[in-house]
Amino acid sequence: MIDTIDISAPDPRARGRQYGEAAREQIAASVAFYAESIAHKTGLAWSDVLDRAGAWVPIIEGYLPDIVPELRGIADGSGRTFEEIVALNSRGELTRGNPFEPQDDDEGCTSFAVLPEANALGHTWAGQNWDLWAGVADTVVALRIAQPGKPTIICHVEAGQVGRHGANSAGIALNANGLGAGFGTGPGVPGALVRRKVLESWDFHDALDAVFDARQSLSSNLLLTHRDGFAIDVETTPGRNGWMYPTEGLLVHGNHFQAFIPPQIENTYRPFSVDSLYRVPRVESGLRRLRRDGSTDEAVATTVRAAMSDHFGHPDAVCQHVDPRRHDLDRYATIVSSLVDLTAGTYRLTPGLPCANSYQQVPWNLYDGPGPEDRPDVPGPAHALAGLR
Secondary structure, eight states, X not given: OOEEEEEOOSSHXXXXXXXXXXXXXXXXXXXXXXXXXXXXXXXXXXXXHHXXXXXXXXXXXXXXXXXXXXHHHHHHHHTOOHHHHHHHTTHHHHTTSOTTSOOOOOOOEEEEEEOGGGSTTOOXXXXXXXXXXXXXXXXXXXXXXXXXXXXXXXXXXXXXXXXXXXXXXXXXXXXXEEOOOOOOOSOOOOHHHHHXXXXXXXXXXXXXXXXXXXXXXXXXXXXXXXXTTEEEEEEEOSSOOEEEOOBTTEEEEOSSOSSOOOXXXXXXXXXXXXXXXXXXXXXXXHHHTHHHHOSSHHHHHHHHHHHHTOOTTTTSSSSOOOOTTSOGGGOEEEEEEEEEETTTTEEEEEESOTTTSOOEEOSOOGGGSOOGGGOSSSOOHHHHHHTTO
């Protein structure tokens, strides 16, 4: 099973220290991998990366101020430098070339949202296959982050990162995919920080604000799902964003632009991951079976696992296996598959390929944390109406 870490200290630096101490070994492995991988992909020595990491700090502070002391705490607890932790949280920007030059993304994933009308059990589900370098598979950890005045977050990340894929006690889930087609210049808000801010949101309005308020240097796809049976997919770019909604309660996204093609690249665009063109319809087809077969929790897990274990196009399939023809540092695989029941609050992960591993439930429930009725800044709708009488 993937290692689980409960983070609940009262202040950000102490929470970071808790995290860093618990994931010290995995963070060291992650740093070692990226130090080698970034040099292979970009020609930048790790020392050059760390020298430039400071460029992100004012950007991060302006976007999500409380996270900077948490990053410092992770460094304290893990015995790494602050710059190394910043680099881990900016690895998407760093591994696609010089971060001060136009970028290109190369992270494959297949995400989905299944709303009540699309499954016989009538629950709201979110999840994905997370396809990443096989060399970081052992660095993945599951976190539960309890913060005063904010929803509790459950997420799974590469050790040392503060956000990636997850859900919160306000009933909001986030899944993410690479889109390629980098055309931004200069450092923008790292994707891990955008995702963390989404997961700190009490409501869908603030979650979308977190997405649309960020100036990014990469294109990235974000699928947001709410337990009330609503989902939207946002294709973010350094320019404008595009969005799309479920069809008959089902929304699946891969690694190509599906809502629109940015005008900056419309005359030259080609999907960086061509297997995305068949992964999306293959998963859609598999998940449609939930209308007939998804009448129990176990049946849903079985049907979703079958869909996410699809091997059409192997090794570049929905369930991606290592391609031995690629360089060791360029070998991708599905390192985790996730299945979150936003109705019941269960959060499940496969420790590796879904074809070889069943979904295992983390030891927490999403709703063991504060809900929207507990938020300190805005009263709930019943209280608001009472104030008008």
